[in-house]
Amino acid sequence: MTKDHRSLIAGNWKMYKGPSEAAAFCAELREADLGDVDVVVCPPYASLETAVRSLADTEIGVFAQNCHWEREGAYTGEVSAPMLQELGVYGTIIGHSERRQYFGETDESVGRRVAAALAAGLHVIACVGETEAQREAGETEDVLRRQLAVLEADDNLLIAYEPVWAIGTGKTATPETAQEAHAFIKSLLDLPVLYGGSVKPENAAELAAQPDIDGALVGGASLDVESFGTICRAASDS
Ligand code: PEP
Numbered sequence: 001m002t003k004d005h006r007s008l009i010a011g012n013w014k015m016y017k018g019p020s021e022a023a024a025f026c027a028e029l030r031e032a033d034l035g036d037v038d039v040v041v042c043p044p045y046a047s048l049e050t051a052v053r054s055l056a057d058t059e060i061g062v063f064a065q066n067c068h069w070e071r072e073g074a075y076t077g078e079v080s081a082p083m084l085q086e087l088g089v090y091g092t093i094i095g096h097s098e099r100r101q102y103f104g105e106t107d108e109s110v111g112r113r114v115a116a117a118l119a120a121g122l123h124v125i126a127c128v129g130e131t132e133a134q135r136e137a138g139e140t141e142d143v144l145r146r147q148l149a150v151l152e153a154d155d156n157l158l159i160a161y162e163p164v165w166a167i168g169t170g171k172t173a174t175p176e177t178a179q180e181a182h183a184f185i186k187s188l189l190d191l192p193v194l195y196g197g198s199v200k201p202e203n204a205a206e207l208a209a210q211p212d213i214d215g216a217l218v219g220g221a222s223l224d225v226e227s228f229g230t231i232c233r234a235a236s237d238s
Pocket of ligand 1: 012014166167169170198217219220221
């Protein structure tokens, strides 16, 4: 099925690739065949400036992995939207499940971060998704409803559906399971929805072929230009 808009493939590098590795990766990425999709990379803060510089004059965007709601202040360890923009960063991920699981991110703080980033003019990928226990207890829709309740539709906002049980585990949601969740999300908020959770070259095409899957947020497989490029081309052909 051909979609009426380009898919977006975002590579979440998590806490991998300092500036020198980032520069080498971006130099390789510039030369890669990425097909006809929008592509962004999300390096750790320390490598954002390098990535922006290395990818200047390409169509590949650079996103951060988080962003605080205040412009400045006594918030040790945090970074604000104006600071990211000064570096040339185009957008940010917010509410990744690793932030929720390990760093106390809540629906409320996700809502504040998203609103501030959008108000400052950044594009945002807001992540939602249920844990394995929540899915098994039949709570998936309730969890998604609660996580989405803090968000409002915006032209610069995308949702990433990332079932927590599929992130970094090698367990991917079946295309049907992902499609069902994406359709549910769109029934609540009419926005593009990326799928995330062990997307790899082998499963990217069948996921991208689902009518309500508008791209992918890729973790592990985005750290290698060859596998990331293969995922981009697979989505491009779907
Ligand atoms: C992610 O980091 O958003 C992610 C989906 O990771 P992985 O692709 O490694 O499961």
